[in-house]
Amino acid sequence: MAGDLSAIYTLWLREIIRFKRARSRVIGGFVGPLMWIAIMGVGLGAAFSGAFAQATHGETYLMFVAPGVIGMILLFGSIFSAISIIWDRQFGFMKEILVAPISRMSIVLGKVIGSATVSLINALVLFVILVIFGVINVWTIGIINFLLAMVFMALISTAFVSMGLIIVSRMDSFEGFQLISNFLVTPMFFLSGAFFPINTAPDWMKVLAYIDPLYYGVDGLRGLLTGFKGLGTNIDLVVLIIANVILFIVASILFRRIKASLS
Amino acid sequence: MQSIIRISKLTKKYGEFVAVNNITFDIKEGEIFGLLGPNGAGKTTTISMLSTINEPTSGSAKVNGHDIVKDKDRVRASIGIVFQDQSLDDQLTGRENLDLHGRLYGVPPDERKRAIIRSLKIVELEDKQNNLVKTYSGGMRRRLEIARGLIHKPKVLFLDEPTVGLDPQTRRRLWSYIMDLNKKEDMTIILTTHYIEEAEFLCDRVGIIDNGKVIKIGTPDELKDSLGGDIITAVVSNQKAFEKIANENPEVKNVKGYDKGKVDIATKNGSKLIPELINIAHQNRIDVESIMLKRPSLEDVFISLTGKEIREESGDNTTTMRMRFRGR
Numbered sequence: 398m399a400g401d402l403s404a405i406y407t408l409w410l411r412e413i414i415r416f417k418r419a420r421s422r423v424i425g426g427f428v429g430p431l432m433w434i435a436i437m438g439v440g441l442g443a444a445f446s447g448a449f450a451q452a453t454h455g456e457t458y459l460m461f462v463a464p465g466v467i468g469m470i471l472l473f474g475s476i477f478s479a480i481s482i483i484w485d486r487q488f489g490f491m492k493e494i495l496v497a498p499i500s501r502m503s504i505v506l507g508k509v510i511g512s513a514t515v516s517l518i519n520a521l522v523l524f525v526i527l528v529i530f531g532v533i534n535v536w537t538i539g540i541i542n543f544l545l546a547m548v549f550m551a552l553i554s555t556a557f558v559s560m561g562l563i564i565v566s567r568m569d570s571f572e573g574f575q576l577i578s579n580f581l582v583t584p585m586f587f588l589s590g591a592f593f594p595i596n597t598a599p600d601w602m603k604v605l606a607y608i609d610p611l612y613y614g615v616d617g618l619r620g621l622l623t624g625f626k627g628l629g630t631n632i633d634l635v636v637l638i639i640a641n642v643i644l645f646i647v648a649s650i651l652f653r654r655i656k657a658s659l660s
Numbered sequence: 661m662q663s664i665i666r667i668s669k670l671t672k673k674y675g676e677f678v679a680v681n682n683i684t685f686d687i688k689e690g691e692i693f694g695l696l697g698p699n700g701a702g703k704t705t706t707i708s709m710l711s712t713i714n715e716p717t718s719g720s721a722k723v724n725g726h727d728i729v730k731d732k733d734r735v736r737a738s739i740g741i742v743f744q745d746q747s748l749d750d751q752l753t754g755r756e757n758l759d760l761h762g763r764l765y766g767v768p769p770d771e772r773k774r775a776i777i778r779s780l781k782i783v784e785l786e787d788k789q790n791n792l793v794k795t796y797s798g799g800m801r802r803r804l805e806i807a808r809g810l811i812h813k814p815k816v817l818f819l820d821e822p823t824v825g826l827d828p829q830t831r832r833r834l835w836s837y838i839m840d841l842n843k844k845e846d847m848t849i850i851l852t853t854h855y856i857e858e859a860e861f862l863c864d865r866v867g868i869i870d871n872g873k874v875i876k877i878g879t880p881d882e883l884k885d886s887l888g889g890d891i892i893t894a895v896v897s898n899q900k901a902f903e904k905i906a907n908e909n910p911e912v913k914n915v916k917g918y919d920k921g922k923v924d925i926a927t928k929n930g931s932k933l934i935p936e937l938i939n940i941a942h943q944n945r946i947d948v949e950s951i952m953l954k955r956p957s958l959e960d961v962f963i964s965l966t967g968k969e970i971r972e973e974s975g976d977n978t979t980t981m982r983m984r985f986r987g988r
Contacts, residue, residue: 400766407763415751418792489747490832495806497764498736562906 406497408507409514414477416515429473430466434532437592438462451660461625463532464618465591467520471553472589472611474516476582479508479561483568492657501653505562509645512561515556520550533622545630546621552637553614559644560610566651589615610640661688664816664848665710669719672705672872679705681872683796687850692842695852695874696958698970702872703852704744708816710850711741711851724815729868737765740809744820744852745802750794754785754804757793758811765812772811779807782837799830807835810845817841819851821857835862843898854970856959866958870966883961890930891954894937897947905940911932921949930955 442458459588485491494504528531535543564577586600588595589611595603619625627633645655663686672680675862687988695703697781708714710721712732721728722739748757755776762772780786783803793801801824809817814925822838823831839862842849853859860880867877876883896902906915906925911933912973914926930953940946962970 402761403766407760409767410763411749411752411760414756415749418751485749487747488750490749491747492713492743493749493761494737494764496713496736496741498733498759498766499764500733598667 400498401500404497405507405510408494408504408513409607412508412511412515414453415521416518422658427470427519427523427526429613430470432451432457433469434466436525438466440655441592454566459532460623461594461619462592463527464622465589465615467476467523467550467618467622468589468591469551469586469613470523470613471516471550472521472557472586475512475554476561478515480565480568480574480577482508482562482565483571483574486656486658487571489658491655495655495657497505502649503589503612503654505559505645508562509555509558509648512558513551516554516558517547517550520554537624538622541622543637546618549617549621549633549637551613552633552634552641553611553618555636556610556614556641559641559648562648563644563651566648569656583611585611590610591615610637610644613637613640625656661690661778664689664786665721665723666851667710667719667721670706670709670716670721671718672702672709672714673717678872683869683872683874684719685867685874685877687848688865689848690842690846691864692838692849692851692862694849694859694866695869696854696856696859696863696866696962696970697852697869698854701854701869703854704820705742705762705872706746706869710718711721711739711818712736727821732802735838737812738815739818740812740814740816741818742802742805742820742822744810744824746809748793748801748804748808750754750796751792752788754796754800754807755780755789756805758808760877761808762811775811775813777889779810782810782840783807785889799826802826802830803834806834809830810841813845814847816850818847821854821856831858838862839899856957856962858969860958868958868962870962871914875965876961880958884956885928887956887964888926889928889956889959890926891956892925892927892930892934892937892951893925893954894925894951895949896923896941897949899923902941902946904936905944905946907941909936911936912951 407547438459442462482491516573524533528535538546565583588606588609590606595606595612598606613628613633613636616627617630619638620630620633622625666689668684670680671678683706695706697703705714709716710723710728712728712735715729716795718911723735726734726738728735730936749760752760758776758779759772762775767775780789784802785803785807788800790795793804794862796804806819806822823834826834835858838849838851841847851862863880865877865879865943866883866918867874868883869875876886878886901919902923903917905914906912906923911927911929912925913928916924918924925933925937934951934953938951959970
């Protein structure tokens with residue numbers, strides 16, 4: 398057990414050291430989300446302000462989008478950080494980890510916590526930027542909602558790192574990468590309600606949104622950070638926790654049979 | 661000496677392809693054991709089974725008393741392994757790689773620090789320890805990997821083709837590290853190689869492997885002696901007389917005469933016998949026109965066992981095969 402804890406810590410430490418090294422990754426991580434906010438948020442907001450205010454009971458579009466973009470940075474950061482394991486398999490470090498006397502479960506947990514920490518840091522920096530530009534008003538949020546929002550961000554990260562691990566344990570080459578990005582990550586992002594309220598969407602889209610974990614994450618964050626009434630924090634929290642448990646268990650099972658290198 | 665590794669009927673198949681075919685042998689505690697064979701012979705597959713990366717299709721093996729299938733974690737804690745292709749994190753510094761390794765193997769902080777300093781010293785990378793591994797040369801990476809393999813003081817160290825692709829100077833240096841480790845740290849070392857000189861120079865015992873089978877095991881001398889030892893080829897003035905005196909010598913195992921005064925003499929220690937033969941020939945008034953000593957190498961042993969040479973191959977079919985099957 399002590400060995401497992403130290404293994405989890407070690408793998409977490411590796412993620413943090415690598416994160417500190419890769420400054421370009423940190424900066425690159427913000428450009429996308431900030432552009433979404435600056436261009437889509439402002440542009441779409443101006444175009445649809447009337448209709449939008451009607452659907453969301455007076456909220457500005459920029460405020461509406463802000464939690465969605467936090468969700469976006471968590472989704473992309475987490476899932477691609479998990480999938481980066483494919484580089485470890487390509488360049489051999491995976492063998493070093495797999496041949497160490499540590500349990501497979503602690504490898505999964507170390508990766509989940511490490512990657513989630515990194516994308517959480519990214520999300521927090523974005524949060525601060527949003528506060529500075531006045532998109533999110535910290536004074537009206539309150540400390541409890543802020544802490545709950547942190548919990549939501551952490552749960553979004555861990556869920557998508559687990560999902561990334563599930564994907565990467567089935568991947569045998571880099572070719573699948575683009576496919577996953579186009580057919581899984583992007584739809585999950587669009588269906589999460591990050592850019593438009595799902596409650597006015599057609600039913601088929603609602604159904605798809607309901608099976609998207611990010612929908613509950615964004616809905617929860619939006620409720621906590623902007624006061625927008627969605628499903629309610631409790632429902633969002635419960636669904637996110639259940640999604641986390643399922644994804645983590647599946648990731649742990651699949652990871653047991655992961656191959657040390659690409660074939 | 662006690663056996664630290666016991667291999668029994670170990671077999672690995674990939675579909676129809678039999679990578680390792682029913683091998684059985686022991687490796688003794690404290691020895692340097694070499695698996696010598698061409699690329700694709702099954703060396704890496706054998707090592708990856710012994711180090712728990714791959715599970716055998718059938719058969720079993722025990723490393724340091726622990727079963728490689730049922731007791732993987734204990735096996736892993738007993739061994740260090742330096743892979744054929746690199747397994748470092750090149751975004752980290754050399755020292756960070758060693759530190760993470762120590763942590764993964766549960767080496768306590770003080771001990772870890774000492775072990776890192778000591779291993780860096782052994783492989784002479786102290787001054788590069790804080791550089792990122794991506795700035796290291798191939799030889800430096802290999803040395804760092806060896807240093808990493810030592811951090812947790814394993815009972816058994818596996819080296820998979822440790823000097824492949826290195827320049828002769830670095831290779832020599834690595835050989836002396838490996839011998840030092842074996843003597844000073846009492847570490848059992850198992851290495852695979854397709855370099856004849858490496859097996860001859862380093863190994864206490866050599867197992868010759870081809871097509872997934874271990875054909876013969878012995879010390880380099882035993883293996884060479886199995887061919888009848890050294891061959892002295894002499895050209896003399898009186899062939900019959902020379903054959904006679906050679907046959908009378910107790911050191912001589914076999915004498916074979918050819919035409920034109922050429923005689924082959926098989927003996928265990930040729931360099932010792934040559935002056936003696938010349939002396940006796942002189943006493944019997946036989947002129948020795950020329951004399952030549954040929955020591956069989958492990959290459960000759962390999963050829964006599966398999967009917968082919970261990971050739972240096974790069975990027976040909978066998979290598980591609982091995983690349984495909986490695987790490988499955």
